[in-house]
Amino acid sequence: xxxxxxxxxxxxxxxxxxxxxxxxxxxxxxxxxxxxxxxxxxxxxxxxxxxxxxxxxxxxxxxxxxxxxxxxxxxxxxxxxxxxxxxxxxxxxxxxxxxxxxxxxxxxxxxxx
Amino acid sequence: xxxxxxxxxxxxxxxxxxxxxxxxxxxxxxxxxxxxxxxxxxxxxxxxxxxxxxxxxxxxxxxxxxxxxxxxxxxxxxxxxxxxxxxxxxxxxxxxxxxxxxxxxxxxxxxxxxxxx
Numbered sequence: 531x532x533x534x535x536x537x538x539x540x541x542x543x544x545x546x547x548x549x550x551x552x553x554x555x556x557x558x559x560x561x562x563x564x565x566x567x568x569x570x571x572x573x574x575x576x577x578x579x580x581x582x583x584x585x586x587x588x589x590x591x592x593x594x595x596x597x598x599x600x601x602x603x604x605x606x607x608x609x610x611x612x613x614x615x616x617x618x619x620x621x622x623x624x625x626x627x628x629x630x631x632x633x634x635x636x637x638x639x640x641x642x643x
Numbered sequence: 644x645x646x647x648x649x650x651x652x653x654x655x656x657x658x659x660x661x662x663x664x665x666x667x668x669x670x671x672x673x674x675x676x677x678x679x680x681x682x683x684x685x686x687x688x689x690x691x692x693x694x695x696x697x698x699x700x701x702x703x704x705x706x707x708x709x710x711x712x713x714x715x716x717x718x719x720x721x722x723x724x725x726x727x728x729x730x731x732x733x734x735x736x737x738x739x740x741x742x743x744x745x746x747x748x749x750x751x752x753x754x755x756x757x758x759x760x
Contacts, residue, residue, distance in 0.1 A: 534685075563746040567683075572753070573731065578746035586747045618683060624746060630674050630735055632748060634686040 532557065534623050534635035542641045548609040551638045555602050555623030562604040563632060564596060567618040576619075579604055580626060608640075616642045649732060649751040657759050662719040664754040666732035667712075673735045675708055676748065677717050680729045689717075689730075694737065724760045729753045 535554045543549050555562050564576040575588040579598035596606040602623075608615055618639050622632035650665045668675070674693045678686040692699045692708045692715070699706045705718040719726055733748040 561746050563748070565748075565750075573733075573750035575747045575749065580746070588747070620685060622686075622746075622748075626746075631676065631688050631691050632746065633688060634678075636685040637683075639683075 534621060534633055536619075536621050536635035536638050538638060539636065540639045540641075542643060543611050544643050545611055545613060547611050548607060549611060549640060550605055550607045551619055551621075551640075553604045553606075553621030553623075553635060555604070555621075556633055559623035559625050559633070560602055561624045561626040562598055562602065563622045563624075564604070564606050565620045565622065566590075567620060567637070568616075573620070576606065611642045613642050616640060649730075649754050651754060652752070653755045653757070655757045655759065656722060658722060658724055660722055660758075662722050662726070662756055662758070664717045664730050664732075664756070666715045666717070666751050668715075668732070668734045668749075668751075669713065670734070671737040672710070673737045675706075675715050676733045676735070677704075677706060677715075678731045678733060678750075680731065680753070682728075686731065719756075722756075722758045724758050727756060727758050729755050 537552045561580045563578040565573050567573045577596050578586045582598045593609045598604045618637045620634050620637045622634045624632045648667050672694050676691045677689040680686045690701045690706050692706050703720045708715045731753045732751045
């Protein structure tokens with residue numbers, strides 16, 4: 531079974547631009563979570579989607595948004611990029627229905643200049 | 644903010660030795676999970692231990708959980724150079740209604756393990 535895939539793997543943007551990252555979960559997994567990883571703050575939860583609905587959200591500004599499609603694929607968007615948004619963005623999927631293990635993709639490395 | 648602390652922050656050992664990492668957390672949990680990350684890449688799920696379990700084994704991994712102390716430990720026995728990575732504990736908080744926090748894992752800062760051949 532294929533793992534979680536994320537595209538693109540690397541991205542360079544300038545301040546003020548917006549970016550969209552994509553995540554395809556493991557087949558059969560309906561829950562997708564997003565995390566931001568930085569050297570200073572570590573791994574922080576952004577949001578989680580299940581059946582196209584956001585069920586939980588972390589403490590990030592409204593510039594960070596996401597959505598999930600009917601095939602469980604998910605996208606996250608960051609508008610008006612700031613230098614501090616430079617990070618590794620990780621997507622994780624899980625089957626849900628009582629299974630709590632999350633399976634992570636390779637991440638998208640975003641650099642904001 | 645991070646759920647808790649991991650100790651030590653860095654650990655350097657020789658191949659064949661055992662490696663022990665500790666994790667503390669702050670809130671009541673539904674379960675605790677351990678992940679490995681190689682060089683800033685994706686996280687690999689290692690093991691999950693539920694709040695009503697005290698010990699769990701998987702291959703060379705042994706995890707313990709002490710909910711009264713809000714702490715967990717990960718033991719890697721007979722370590723190999725390929726075990727070199729960062730190791731993170733992550734907690735799934737217990738909601739007041741007894742449910743899970745819907746996929747929100749709270750991570751520790753991690754332990755950087757280096758195994759020398």
